[in-house]
Amino acid sequence: MPRFSKTVLDGKNYEDWCRRIIMVLPFNKYKFVLSEVALPSSGPESSTRDCVISQNWHTTNESSLMFMQSLMNNELQHLYLDFKTTKDVLDSLNSRFGIKSISHINFLWQSFIHTNLEEGGNVNEHIQKMINSAHELRVMGKRLDNATIISTILSSLPKSFDEIGRIYFMSSFDWDIENFIPRMDA
Known part of the structure; x- marks a missing residue:
């Protein structure tokens, strides 16, 4: 070639x-x-x-x-x-x-930010689904940094995960997508 x-x-x-x-x-x-x-x-x-x-x-x-x-x-x-x-x-x-409309990208964004996990649902599957959705949005040109993705995922989790959310929002740790799931298992 x-x-x-x-x-x-x-x-x-x-x-x-x-x-x-x-x-x-x-x-x-x-x-x-x-x-x-x-x-x-x-x-x-x-x-x-x-x-x-x-x-x-x-x-x-x-x-x-x-x-x-x-x-x-x-x-x-x-x-x-x-x-x-x-x-x-x-x-x-x-x-x-192929040509994607702005309304299609906005639909995907709205789906991403309004997805929620019910109490007792599979957390790892939910997080992976959210990461895949974020990846699709990035590929389509939506600017998403890791902090936005992680905070959106944390906000989508049930009340039983509120403590992890508080730790994330108050910490100075640099959480990234790759080590997000292992931190959720800890």
Whole structure:
């Protein structure tokens, strides 16, 4: 793959990133992985020609996936690590980052800040859901710092967690998202 300017996909630059990917794939004769379905790898009825075509498709698809992932930020790389085809990644990215209205982003924000956990609910699942929602909002361009995310999560917890909230709001500790769940278990 040729090098082009380091346009790392972060969500906000999806259209520009996608345009560049679509330009580069045909340049390398890789565009067929976006439209052609892979032949089964090989079987007793497969001709040598079919095996070569299938192997070529899989090799090209793998190279295209690696190329695309190398131009994504770390968060997106992890999200798309298990995707099997270039087309699946582009389809998913388009549904995630294609033109989103401000009202859609505001809806997600309102959902984030008004989500509450009932007493006795699974705290770890709730926190993970809230972190995922915050990540989605960040990817869509909403500015959220860790303090906002953590304070929103703490405010969404039942009354039995009020003491943890007071400790957080009164402490000078620098809580971050990565160590938030272990602190909740302590």
